Amino acid sequence: MADHRGSPQGMDRRRFLGYVLAAPTLMAAAELGGSAVAPEAAAAIPTLPPPADLFDLNDLLSTAAVPTSALITVQVHSDGTASFALPRAEVGQGVTTSTAMLIAEELGLPVEKIKITLADSRPELLFNQLTAASNTTISTYTPIRVAAAIAKGRLLAAAAIVLGDTVTNLTSKLGVITGGGGKSVTYGELAQRAASTRTEQVSVTLKPRSEFTVIGKPHNRIDALDAVTGRKVFAMDLRIPNALPTMVCRPPTINGKVRSVLNAAAVRAMPGITDVVTISTGVAVRGRTFGQCVDAVRALRVDWGKGTAAGASDASVLRELKAAELPLVVPPLPLLAKTLDAGFTFAFRSNSALEPNCAIADVRRDRAEIWGSLKSPIVAQQAIAAKIGLPQNAVRVHVTEGGGSFGRKLFFDAALEAAEISRTLGKPVKLMWHRTDDFRQGRTHPMCTSRLRATYAAGNVLTFEHRHTSVSTDFGHGLGEIITALAAKLPVGDFTFSQTVFQLTQTMPYNFGVTTQLLNEVNKGFNTGSMRNIYSPDVCCARELFVDQLAAKMGKDPYKFRQEFARDHRARAVLDKVAKVGNWGRAMPAGMAQGIAVHAEYKGFSAALVEIDCRPATVNRKIPSARTGPRVTKVVFAVDAGLAVNPRGLEAQMLGGISDGIALALTSSLHLKDGYFLEGSWDNYFYTRQWNVPKDVEIIVMPPTTGQPGGAGEFGVAASYAAVACAYTRATGTLPTTFPVNHDGPLGFDPLPTVPPIPQSPTDGLRNAF
């Protein structure tokens, strides 16, 4: 991104257009949307910038908003607060807090006085209500500030009249405007006076960055108190009249279909159960408590048809992937050039959040209401309307706070299913997936392979090729429509849809001469989606491992090599930072090692330095029902997000990304066998737990570089994942070829049965109390 955008004479000093809307109290508005970003040049044997450098997925998502005329509005109320309905999902990534900060900055109110809610689906926003690719702050940074600044201007003008003064004489602080004579008036008192009886367009100048007092300063989350007191309301905590607990008895293999139900009447007669009905995905049961629904699901006897992955296993999918790998084609080379090859396999992984798939639906004859944490509520609204045969405007979709997303909430599987059940029963339902269903039938990050080849001679890398081959990723959540709509504007030629996404997300941080990165996809039989990023974590892990190999072949230190070939000074800066703070190269005992990696994406740069302990005493430490293995002991992570609106929130996101990176490299995967995933519990799917947490984590938020915020939610994963993999390789002296590294080892748990599809809750909870 070009640097002028954050400079005093750049974008920040330009005037922006917005509106004052006719409303009883002051309401200011701006159009949601952003502008494409200018490229930045680079040079060594220069690698032509990949498309993602010129125009990345975020530009696409921002550009998608331009044709809409839909407005976002900041309203000032008579009690001195301001409110804003954010057309995005909050799933833990902190966008409600950073949004409140943007408004507080321009409006001059304390953050605590800004109330952020999540907007219902707003079809008029077209593509602009999709929470994806860490795009929220990138696309809303300017419009939200414009609306807030317009509100501030109106307040000042109204205050000037009340105080009998001129605007330039006024000072304002924390919601109070004071005139030259010392008289003052509050925002609350001005809220009605500053309101407009008609809608008019106004222009406004935004604060220069040098005057920021809120943006860029660490702030705690605005929902923290609710979170620690149990008051934060998630979908399943809502009490919608008569929306009784509902669960679905699911097939023993992926996407199997109900042929017949053998004992529906008997199950309907079970205690607490009100309904049993066959739907497209299984057999739904509704009852007084979820516990009784579990009993009912377990009691159902169902004849199941085959699923969409019948008979498939890890090995059979890997064969398909291998067969689909696009060839590596090295161009003609000087005689003395040498070649390096590598290949990696990445297992299926679950993108399940801790909150399971869930939604509430109340479908009536002529209208429907849906509640759920949805990142693509407009697409959900359209799909639900189509499924239940109602016009789109008869379906209201309320976006609730989400208990994590990691890709899951881009889709609306539970909302669609809840709507189908509610329509079939004619009753409201509170649908929740069992955890085991979430692992076995829920979406996964697809299995994939990466093949790499580089040629090098005389201290230079001449060519670099990367071929990524993946089980097909489902993008049926709105990204599809966006890409179709904007296809002509994209600098990627006529690639397939997934290839387009790949090209728009894959940056290349190194000058490795002629560079090609390509994607191919196979097999649509799985329920897939992104998982805290689409391709990048795996692609980055493969690339960084390969870079270590290349450095070794060329006789160079991994850090020095990266620094030398980095295409961008921002990449070098984060590398230098972690190398210095993490004391790169320090002596370590045998079986321990450091690893370093760098990643560019979301208009930002990140680097991680990791230390790992692979000594037997550590690897074999015993924790009941747990995956122990190697332990990451230290992580130093540097992030340059252009401009961190809330550095504390950014740190939190990086911390989460590190936890994911450790899991991806070492412990967490799904094993496919006979058409189903063996994992069915958090004690089978080994996401990072306290015993695998590094005790020493230091996250460094780099000072602002571009002056424009980059994405944060997904950005922490790739570099930490890659650095753990590199450290592991150096500690053990063996290059792993399958990730996570333990995937092909002993299973580490006894798989739950598939019939009944969910386990009964234990009864020994009192004995285990401590």
Next chain:
Amino acid sequence: MPEHTFILNGEQVTVDVEDDVRLLWVLRDVLGVMGPKYGCGVEVCKACASHINGKVFNPCAVRVGDVKPTDRITTIEGLPGTVGKPLHPMQQAWLDRDVAQCGYCQPGQIMTAVAKVRQAKAEGRKITDADLDEIRNICRCGTYNRIREAITAAAERM
């Protein structure tokens, strides 16, 4: 339907529900106490962690019929009441460190943390890294390090 009586967050409650319904669903679906969360239903994730007579347990793994009228159940909602303050020191430490991300796991994390610190104190020692390593609660958002820091800080004030 059988009646069950116990003490919930300081007040006696009585519910009409079958003996074998797990306490988590009695709290959430019958009594409307939404602090304890569902994350697995099999005593693994600890999102439902609450206290019984001052000890941490998983209500997803206890039949309501096994709860006695004299048993004191405390959920996150009742935790401040146990210290007679608006917030328990553990909750305050969570705020100080801005621990929560999505927040879904955090009621369970806090209830577990309180018990863990009490356990160490009862043994007359400080909370250690080894104690923290034993905590099984899943945080899929990966807030683990801030949790460790918050527990260590709160232990000084408990």
